[in-house]
Amino acid sequence: MKPLEGVTVVELARVLACPFAGMILAELGARVIKVEQPGDGDETRGYEPFVRQAHENVDHLDEDAQAEALGRERSAYFYAFNRSKESITVNLRTTEGQEVVRKLACEADVILENFPVGTLKRYGLDWPKLKELNQRLLYVSCTGFGQTGPYASRKGYDTVFQAMSGIMSLTGEKDGGPVKPGIPVSDLSSGLWIALGIVSMLQGRQKEGVGAYLDFSMLDGQISLLALAAARYFALDEVPERLGTEHPGRVPSASFRCADGGYVHITGADQHWHPLCTLLGLESLRADPRLQHNSGRVLHRDEVMATLTDAIALMTRDQLCTACDAAGVPAGPLKTLDEVVVDPHLRARGVFADFEHPESGRFPAIQLPFQFNGYDNPTANRPPLLGEHTDQVLQDLGYNPQDIDALHRSGAV
CATH class of the missing domain: 3.40.50.10540 (Crotonobetainyl-coa:carnitine coa-transferase; domain 1)
Structure with missing residues (x-):
């Protein structure tokens, strides 16, 4: 049930x-x-992208013409919702x-x-x-x-x-x-x-x-959704600025470019600072009394980020992720969608499924993220x-x- x-x-x-x-x-x-x-x-039945067979080449057509050529039952946009x-x-x-x-x-x-x-x-x-x-x-x-x-x-x-x-x-x-x-x-x-x-x-x-x-x-x-940004404004009368992947109140918390061109996002609290510095070989940063607490690292954000960026640029994405995992530092690779859909952890948890559609055949789907005990789990039907x-x-x-x-x-x- x-x-x-x-x-x-x-x-x-x-x-x-x-x-x-x-x-x-x-x-x-x-x-x-x-x-x-x-x-x-x-109207999303006519939105691209459209599911098509290998022999159906409609790339030269605009969206409306693709919908006309393939029929209005093949919109992957419509399928998604x-x-x-x-x-x-x-x-x-x-x-x-x-x-x-x-x-x-x-x-x-x-x-x-x-x-x-x-x-x-x-x-x-x-x-x-x-x-x-x-x-x-x-x-x-x-x-x-x-x-x-x-x-x-x-x-x-x-x-x-x-x-x-x-x-x-x-x-x-x-x-x-x-x-x-x-x-x-x-x-x-x-x-x-x-x-x-x-x-x-x-x-x-x-x-x-x-x-x-x-x-x-x-x-x-x-x-x-602005609860945290608004809290900062209400507390400090400070309009939040754009920070890219950085966090306004935590350092480090950002995405770093690695030697192979990949990226890793690292977010650490005080207890992760020493292990991170050690795995990167940054003993001077580890020992710096100004940087032992997050407030100090936020105050010296530019200096800390520049040093971390240079050190991380010498490691590949996989090397950095492996080292962070071993040291207990929260980190994850920035994955592209083609990497996400084959992730073994997500596959093991049944995040992805598929359904059989009379016009498109078998088509993949992302399940609702609920793993119940006591109810039947959601299923993605066509x-x-x-x-x-x-x-x-x-x-x-x-x-x-x-x-x-x-x-x-x-x-x-």
């Missing part, structure tokens, strides 16, 4: 943050019904389609939506309307800036929230400009916040017996084909075959 078995989530959402949250819930056992627009569905769900197609602009969603809401535990503020209200599918049909319904609205406040009507994407939250201002080299992190931090963290909010609401409903509403702003979610479960879900809602055929003919589904 999985923790969320018996929970039904209706996902009126697209792109990344909410679909990621929905996938988390699905792989923890919830039944997640993804509602998509007939025709194209979630929509596993383990059911898909139905519903045209929310039709009265019949709106009625389908109302029937879903009557049976659902959770509605998860990321439409612009006011859109679902125009369709009669907002929280006040749907809670009249289901007093136990939990309803989550995810928007860029929330339902209230002067920015509520603005549009935004992951990098906009990174910029406006200050996250991007903290990222980059000391003497360079701001840098976007290599993954969509705002989208991914928002998905995690939303999943946490839903699990909290489910627990609250178990106690109170009634539904609830969550107004989640992706910008708010990014501000919550993402749905567009509208794959429409007729079955409609039958479950009480529509007969004639009703379903009429909905198809009218364009409502």
Whole structure:
């Protein structure tokens, strides 16, 4: 048994943050019904990269043309955030389609939506309307800036929230400009916040017996990630500067270039300072009374970092990692993705899996990072084909075959 078995989530959402949250819930056992627009569905079905066979050369085509050539069921982007769900197609602009969603809401535990503020209200599918049909319904609205406040009507994407939250201002080299992190931090963290909010609401409903509403702003979610940077600002009235891979309050804590061009990240506390100096042959640094405590090393950051950098540049990545492991100094190699996916430790823990897709064949997946004792672990099942479960879900809602055929003919589904 999985923790969320018996929970039904209706996902009126697209792109990344909410679909990621929905996938988390699905792989923890919830039944997640993804509602998509007939025709194209979630726009990420048309996002590259596309899974293709060896003989299919579409590199010369743009993204839309690749999607057309390969079909809209081969987007690895879509696969990454929509596993383990059911898909139905519903045209929310039709009265019949709106009625389908109302029937879903009557049976659902959770509605998860990321439409612009006011859109679902125009369709009669907002929280006040749907809670009249289901007093136990939990309803989550995810928007860029929330339902209230002067920015509520603005549009935004992951990098906009990174910029406006200050996250991007903290990222980059000391003497360079701001840098976007290599993954969509705002989208991914928002998905995690939303999943946490839903699990909290489910627990609250178990106690109170009634539904609830969550107004989640992706910008708010990014501000919550600033806890440590903000603590420094609140304490010292100091705007944090970009430090590259260095830590503002700990030395050493940085990535160092090795003799073979690889990098190793070392982070040490006071108890690691002497072992690190010894393995690098830096006895003068080891004995320096100014550097015995972290505060002194932070004060003399430039001197310490320059000396460590020169010494580490004489060792290969593997030599340094082996020496640090033997000395008990926390360190790890900076790995590229092709190295990560063959890491024996991750393989041993079952971090990677795969699923069989009817259009793409066997495709790899990254499992949710939960190793339960007492529940079944999450499993990565394939993402749905567009509208794959429409007729079955409609039958479950009480529509007969004639009703379903009429909905198809009218364009409502």
